[in-house]
Amino acid sequence: MDKIILSGCAIIEDEKLLLLYKDIDDYWEFPGGKVEEDESISEAALRETMEEIGCKVKILKHLVAIEFEKNGKTYVSHKFLANIESGMPYADGIEHSDILWLPIKDYKNYKLAPNAIIFCEKYLNKELNV
Numbered sequence: 001m002d003k004i005i006l007s008g009c010a011i012i013e014d015e016k017l018l019l020l021y022k023d024i025d026d027y028w029e030f031p032g033g034k035v036e037e038d039e040s041i042s043e044a045a046l047r048e049t050m051e052e053i054g055c056k057v058k059i060l061k062h063l064v065a066i067e068f069e070k071n072g073k074t075y076v077s078h079k080f081l082a083n084i085e086s087g088m089p090y091a092d093g094i095e096h097s098d099i100l101w102l103p104i105k106d107y108k109n110y111k112l113a114p115n116a117i118i119f120c121e122k123y124l125n126k127e128l129n130v
Helices: 041-053 104-109 114-124
Strands: 003-013 016-022 027-029 032-034 056-070 073-086 096-103
Touching (some): 003 056, 027 114, 041 056, 041 073, 056 114, 073 114
Antiparallel strands (some): 016 027
């Protein structure tokens, strides 16, 4: 079975992770999305993040690739540590209706996408080189 490759940015400030509320799935997720045929995972992360939060970001490094299942499909979600270079993040109002700076230690109090849950656990277990 083919894996769907996703890529996005983990923007962390003061132990808080920037997430977007995806109405159709009823959960908080990273800015990011599917990698297109002609782009690298880092190009996809930059493009998707710009489209979804309206900010120019700078990638610092690749942090993790998280594999998860959803609706019978297998996904591989690449996350890059990134900083906002310019602009103020906002939810686009199309796919996402809200934006959140999630205190990572409180992640269990929120309904998160599968890869966001795994990311928070790895972050708190010091498994990510942030």
